[in-house]
Every structure is written in C-alpha cells, then in structure tokens.
Amino acid sequence: MSYNILIVDDSRSMRKVLLKTLQLSGFEIGECLEASNGREAMDILDGKWVDLILSDVHMPVMDGIEFIRSMRDRDICSDVPVVFVTTEANEDRLRLLMDLGANGYIRKPFRPEEIRLLLSRVMGETDGFRTGTSVEGCDF
C-alpha cells in the first residue's frame, strides 16, 4: 500500500531529507506534497487527500501548533495522522501538541530507524520494520 504524504517544513533541505528518509525506510510513497508552513499546508489540504503529515513546529506564518489546531477543527482533514519532527525541547509545548491531536513527535536529530518505527506504529503497520530505538511522544 502506498501513502500520499504531506511534508511541512520551512527548510527545503529538511523536506528533502525527510522524503529521502521515508524512501530509504521502505515506506511506500504515492504522491509527496510539500509546504513551507502551516498556512500553505492548510491550502493544500483543501484540495488534496493525504494519508500522513510530517510537520515541523517552528515555522514562520503559521507554526505547528496553530497548524494542528486548524487541522483538527476542519472536518475534511481532522482525522489525518500528524507526526511532528522537531527541535522543540519544551515539554509543555510538546504536551500541547499531543493534546491538540498529534499522533507522535520525534526530535531532531533523528535516526532513520526512529522515523520508521514511529510511522509504522502510527500507520498501523507491523511488518518490515526493525525495532529497538526509542521513540518519543507515541501514545498508542
């Protein structure tokens, strides 16, 4: 099964790295869409269906907190899984993300195995993924 992915990050480099990480992880990607902030992501979600969103937290225009708040309030995308990939170390803000409906978060720097493990759990897949690395923010 392939997934349509939306990657939200103001860093073009980071978007490339995340896409490459997903590809190397054996995560089957259908269409990969990109946005540089939450506002652009909301515009994309108005016209496209995606199966999974990977998002940064610190972004100009609309940050990750406002983004997930807006998403979860909108019927068309309220159930789409969102995983934050972030440098955020503030526990209160991370807890807020989870309270607002994030499906997990992972801190940068990350290892590909951590992304693979977290996404396999979030997407309900159990095969083809190695385990053994710690993953933060999973609430399974």
Add this chain to the structure above:
Amino acid sequence: MVFEREQVLKDVISEVLETMFFAMVEFEDAEAGNHCFDYQSEINLSNHDERIVISLRVSEEFAAMITANFLGIEEVRISCEDMKDSLKELVNMVGGGYHAQMNDSGWQLGIPTASEIGSKITHATPEAVGINFAFFGEPAGSAFLRYSPA
C-alpha cells in the same frame, strides 16, 4: 550539578553532526575565532530575563561537505542556498539540543538564520564561550555561545 556550557555545546554539536550530517569533528583547545570561515548560522534561545545566542561559523569546504551528506547528493550539485539552508538546520538542531540539556521549559527557541560572512577572522567576545572544531585535522569551524540580558 553544574551545567557545563562548553561541554554541553560540544556534545550537542557532535551528536547533531554525526547523526544528521555524517561528520565526526574534533574539538581544539586553541582560542576560538583565529581561523577564517565563510558561513555563519545563528539561533536565539530566550526567556523573560535572558537571551542565549548560539553562532556557528564554518568553512565553505566543510559546509559543502556536510550539506552533500545531509541531502544525499554530490558536492558539485550543492548551491549556496543549499548550504545556507542546511546550516540553518544544523544550528536549529544544535539550539534544540542545547535547550533539551538545559532541562528548563521556560526557554523558547527562535528561528535560525544563515549568511555568508566572507572569510574574515572573528573573535569571541569576552563573555562568550568559543570553541574550534576540526575535520580530519583541518580547521572546519567555530561555535560561540553568548548569554546576555533579554
């Protein structure tokens, strides 16, 4: 337990460079800022009372190498914008790592910046922590950590 700023900064830089940029650096004892570097990236951490500025200065050669590693493409295909974008991510992760080690949720991480600084020698201000790092024996960069009132 004393929070050893310099050691924490070294540990965080090592972790980020090794994990995301596949580069192992060695830290030098020499005074930071005595080398010419080409690019600078910077990020702020702030709370109500204080501000921390973390600055990284690196050579173009090192910037190109870690950018190529980060993006998984050949160095000849790296643009100046790619390097600046990657250096922003580098300092962003260093800032986030430093924040995590501080274990104090009152601080907020800012938005990173990166620019060309044009091969000039820079010196740490007296109140700053400054360290040099090398890659395979060649000077690769400097890191500065400065605390100041907000």
